[in-house]
Every structure is written in structure tokens, then in C-alpha cells.
Amino acid sequence: MPELPEVESARAVIERVGLNRRIVDVDDSDPYETRPHVPGQIREALLGRTLTQAHRRGKSMWVDTSDDGPQLGIHLGMSGKIVIADPEGVEIDGGDYWERGRKPGDYRFTRFGLTFEDGGSLLLIDPRRLGRVRLDPPVEKLGPDAQFIRPDAFRALLHSSSAPVKARLMDQDRIAGIGNLLADQILWAARISPSRSADELDPDEVNRLLRATRAAIRDAIAGGGVHTLRVVAYRKKAARCPRDNAPMVQGTVGGRTTWWCSKEQA
DNA sequence: TATAGTGTTATCGG
DNA sequence: ACCGATAACACTAT
Known part of the structure; x- marks a missing residue:
């Protein structure tokens, strides 16, 4: 899907x-x-x-x-x-x-x-x-493709919004291609809470997010789909984070079911 | 049988 | 007008 x-x-x-x-x-x-x-x-x-x-x-x-x-x-x-x-x-x-x-x-x-x-x-x-x-679909409204977005554009899309960073990453008009599972994987890999305000991320966090975005897309293409991403297997009840064994927790962010590590993404 | 779902968009309130 | 949250869309699998 x-x-x-x-x-x-x-x-x-x-x-x-x-x-x-x-x-x-x-x-x-x-x-x-x-x-x-x-x-x-x-x-x-x-x-x-x-x-x-x-x-x-x-x-x-x-x-x-x-x-x-x-x-x-x-x-x-x-x-x-x-x-x-x-x-x-x-x-x-x-x-x-x-x-x-x-x-x-x-x-x-x-x-x-x-x-x-x-x-x-x-x-x-x-x-x-x-x-x-x-x-003749209208594709010009879409943001830059998430696979190829440049660092300055990535920084800019996060800079000016108090929306949860996950909602921002899934906003197709600002960056195109990231859906619910990719977003959960990216935030987990970068160790950032999905509900953090996008404009409150520091430069190191923004860098981690961009690197995680590129890695997640590359890995998903190589592995045969977003379902093969590491954290996806742990998006379920009673699961524990494969990095630190802390409980995975669920909520709604940006209108979508969201799972994150209760310890590293607090 | 009731519910959730990897996406988009119209609509509503601020 | 902009921004963000929510409901609706149609249908299957659990």
C-alpha cells in the first residue's frame, strides 16, 4: 500500500x-x-x-x-x-x-x-x-520529492510551522512522498517525537531527520516496500523498541495512527 | 458484526 | 487568506 x-x-x-x-x-x-x-x-x-x-x-x-x-x-x-x-x-x-x-x-x-x-x-x-x-494531472502543487529534496529546502519546510513534525513531513504540498509508515520510521530512526513542533527542532535534529528520510526511502526501495522498514514490525500492541526495549506507544498525530518509542522519542 | 486502514481533499474553526 | 484538525470518501480484511 x-x-x-x-x-x-x-x-x-x-x-x-x-x-x-x-x-x-x-x-x-x-x-x-x-x-x-x-x-x-x-x-x-x-x-x-x-x-x-x-x-x-x-x-x-x-x-x-x-x-x-x-x-x-x-x-x-x-x-x-x-x-x-x-x-x-x-x-x-x-x-x-x-x-x-x-x-x-x-x-x-x-x-x-x-x-x-x-x-x-x-x-x-x-x-x-x-x-x-x-x-493532465496537476502535479505542480506538490512539494519537492522527498527522495531528492535539498538540505536548505528541507530545513525551510520545518522552520516556519508549529505543527507536529510528523504532520509537516506528511504534507504533500511541502514535501512529496512521505506517508504514515515512512514518517514513523524516519522519526524513530532520528529519535524525535512525532508531536514535537516542527519549528522547535534544532539544527542537529533537522540533520538527523534528513538523513533518516533518505535512508528510509533508500531502504524501502531496496527492501521491497515500506512494510520492510525496521520499526514497522513494532507498530503493534505490547511491542518493545528494538533499540532499547522500552515500550512502543500509540497515539494520533497529524490525524494518523502513530507509534513511537516511549523512551527515545519522548 | 464492528472496526481499522501505508491517502487525499473538502470543510470547518481559529 | 493561512493554518491545522477533522470527516468523508469506498471497500476489504480481521
Whole structure:
């Protein structure tokens, strides 16, 4: 369930096997997944074109299309996944991250699809339907990508807000790509309480946070998803911090369930 | 059966 | 207008 690392994996799937194949059919019949478009609108815009390049910023993806066509924007929401199937419908690439319970070839929750000339297809599978497909998505509102943000920009986004630092890290308009699990991992690794005011962090803490951000993203991409991050396994009742054995505690910060070490992140 | 959920956004109050 | 907190969205798995 996608944060920046999973979206990057999905982008890579499109780059590997989704490009330069003529689109001969489009299933955009789910009116919720494709809002505010109406069914048929995306189909009309894409028929006959090819995908030429896949981009990502934070958790948002968009794909360029041939012949000056529109960009195809894809957001995976809470449960979306991109899958490429061969002409027989056999899943040949779904990215390299874990996905809660789903088995390859389970297409029950397909919400959007492209069929290519050779019969292969690109599918958006999204049980919860909080993902979104749209033409020419507005991505300029997003903050800089969390994987590549520069130190001065990182410092600046924390500097001017009394909001809890976790809420600030998850604000996609200021830094794009960090979700609930990445945020918990970053704050745990940096030994900073999620509810600390962002503007009260000292320079050393800001440095620790930036280093932890880069490490968490790198580790999650290498490990196969945010669920592989160290602290994620300890986000549960009666768990103890794997560093100091103090109890892990739970609360709500920035509107999301949050777990932290009661000793090092006090 | 009731609840929680790895995301986004409209809405409300300050 | 800005900022932050909250509810709503749709649906499955536990």
C-alpha cells in the first residue's frame, strides 16, 4: 500500500514493459476512479497512442503519450497497484513490493485498464478505490520529492510551522512522498517525537531527520516496500523498541495512527 | 458484526 | 487568506 517507494516501483513497471505499445482499448468505465472525467473521455484521448515515458513526484505518477497526447496521471491511493499482463492474461510484472494478501493474477479489483496492440494490458488494481486516474494531472502543487529534496529546502519546510513534525513531513504540498509508515520510521530512526513542533527542532535534529528520510526511502526501495522498514514490525500492541526495549506507544498525530518509542522519542 | 486502514481533499474553526 | 484538525470518501480484511 503505496508510499513513495511503492509508487517508484509502479513507475518502473510502466517503464519496463508499458512503453511504446499502441493502445487499442481503454477501460475507463469506473466513474469514481476516473473522476472528474466521465466514462469514455480518457478512452477517447488515448486510443491509438503509445505511452512514451513514466514520471513520478512523491506519490503521484504521470505518463507521457505519443503524438502530443495528454499526460495520463495515476495515483495509487491506499490500495492501488499497477500490473502488466500478457495477451493470455498472465501477470508478468507487478513491481517488486509486497501487497496485502493479493496473489498474482487476481484481477477482481481492476478499476482501469489499457489494452495494447499485442493483446497485453496495463491494469490498475485498487480494491478500495481511493486511487485515481486522470488526464493532465496537476502535479505542480506538490512539494519537492522527498527522495531528492535539498538540505536548505528541507530545513525551510520545518522552520516556519508549529505543527507536529510528523504532520509537516506528511504534507504533500511541502514535501512529496512521505506517508504514515515512512514518517514513523524516519522519526524513530532520528529519535524525535512525532508531536514535537516542527519549528522547535534544532539544527542537529533537522540533520538527523534528513538523513533518516533518505535512508528510509533508500531502504524501502531496496527492501521491497515500506512494510520492510525496521520499526514497522513494532507498530503493534505490547511491542518493545528494538533499540532499547522500552515500550512502543500509540497515539494520533497529524490525524494518523502513530507509534513511537516511549523512551527515545519522548 | 464492528472496526481499522501505508491517502487525499473538502470543510470547518481559529 | 493561512493554518491545522477533522470527516468523508469506498471497500476489504480481521
